Amino acid sequence: MKSAVIVFPGSNCDRDLATALHEVTGTAPAMVWHRETSLPDGIGLVGLPGGFSYGDYLRCGAISARSPIMAAVVAAAERGVPVLGICNGFQVLTEVGLLPGALMRNAGLNFVCRDVALTVGTSQSVFTQRYDAGETIRIPVAHQDGNYAADAETLDRLEGEGRVAFRYAEPVNGAARAIAGILNPAGNVLGMMPHPERMIGPAHGGSDGRRLFESLLEAVA
Amino acid sequence: MKTRIFVTLKNGVLDPQGKAIHHALHALGFTGVNDVRAGKLIELDLADGTSREEIEAMCNRLLANTVIENFRIEDM
Numbered sequence: 429m430k431s432a433v434i435v436f437p438g439s440n441c442d443r444d445l446a447t448a449l450h451e452v453t454g455t456a457p458a459m460v461w462h463r464e465t466s467l468p469d470g471i472g473l474v475g476l477p478g479g480f481s482y483g484d485y486l487r488c489g490a491i492s493a494r495s496p497i498m499a500a501v502v503a504a505a506e507r508g509v510p511v512l513g514i515c516n517g518f519q520v521l522t523e524v525g526l527l528p529g530a531l532m533r534n535a536g537l538n539f540v541c542r543d544v545a546l547t548v549g550t551s552q553s554v555f556t557q558r559y560d561a562g563e564t565i566r567i568p569v570a571h572q573d574g575n576y577a578a579d580a581e582t583l584d585r586l587e588g589e590g591r592v593a594f595r596y597a598e599p600v601n602g603a604a605r606a607i608a609g610i611l612n613p614a615g616n617v618l619g620m621m622p623h624p625e626r627m628i629g630p631a632h633g634g635s636d637g638r639r640l641f642e643s644l645l646e647a648v649a
Numbered sequence: 650m651k652t653r654i655f656v657t658l659k660n661g662v663l664d665p666q667g668k669a670i671h672h673a674l675h676a677l678g679f680t681g682v683n684d685v686r687a688g689k690l691i692e693l694d695l696a697d698g699t700s701r702e703e704i705e706a707m708c709n710r711l712l713a714n715t716v717i718e719n720f721r722i723e724d725m
Contacts, residue, residue, distance in 0.1 A: 486711070487714055494710075522716075523714065528716075530714055530716045530717045532662070532665075533665045533666060534665065535665055536665070537665050537666070537669055575663075575665075577662065577663075577716070602663070602665075
């Protein structure tokens with residue numbers, strides 16, 4: 429599977445994501461600088477990595493969401509290409525409007541960096557089909573602004589439409605309804621605060637994140 | 650032409666930074682503070698004749714995230 433990882437100034441998980449994609453899919457992703465205006469042809473996934481793009485200036489992900497490559501990412505998402513935003517990538521996806529809501533400062537104000545337990549909300553997506561709904565998995569988080577916020581109507585809709593992909597199974601950041609990851613209405617855009625690319629094998633202490641990439645590979649291949 | 654944009658969290662949106670400032674003020678002995686809300690001030694130096702609509706578009710498209718924030722435009 430061909431894939432692309434977008435690199436913003438201040439991205440710092442782009443290599444982690446590229447390594448995970450290379451290992452699971454067998455193909456090294458194209459690294460696409462944010463100044464580019466188009467994506468490589470025939471890609472099966474666009475990844476927006478974690479980090480502190482533009483130093484989190486203004487709001488996390490706000491400046492990146494307006495960078496030249498994002499018009500191509502939005503167009504790809506609208507064509508049905510899977511788009512995965514992890515951590516800062518999730519913040520960018522909300523800022524660009526591909527996902528609803530916003531990620532606010534953690535309720536406890538602290539940077540939270542540890543493995544957390546997550547509950548899988550749905551197995552009905554190209555990202556989660558290798559998981560069982562209701563299953564508990566462990567994946568690390570590393571963020572200061574992961575406190576998901578949206579109005580009650582949006583939260584009800586996300587839950588009613590089965591678009592909550594992952595929930596925290598323990599207190600982490602004060603996120604509304606413990607939301608850790610959400611899907612767009614078509615199910616081809618996933619934003620999540622936890623880092624599946626940091627949990628893909630024994631050296632990481634577990635492989636619960638690996639199945640997310642295997643799900644994508646299976647869906648796209 | 651200078652304009653100030655005040656960006657504040659909407660009512661009802663939890664403001665952890667405001668809460669932390671409140672705690673710190675209390676710790677310093679300022680016990681009469683009922684609540685603290687933190688926001689942003691953005692000063693724009695604009696070309697003469699920039700329209701109000703254009704400034705509002707800047708606020709809506711970038712300067713504020715209207716999911717969680719309000720903005721107020723103040724001419725200087």
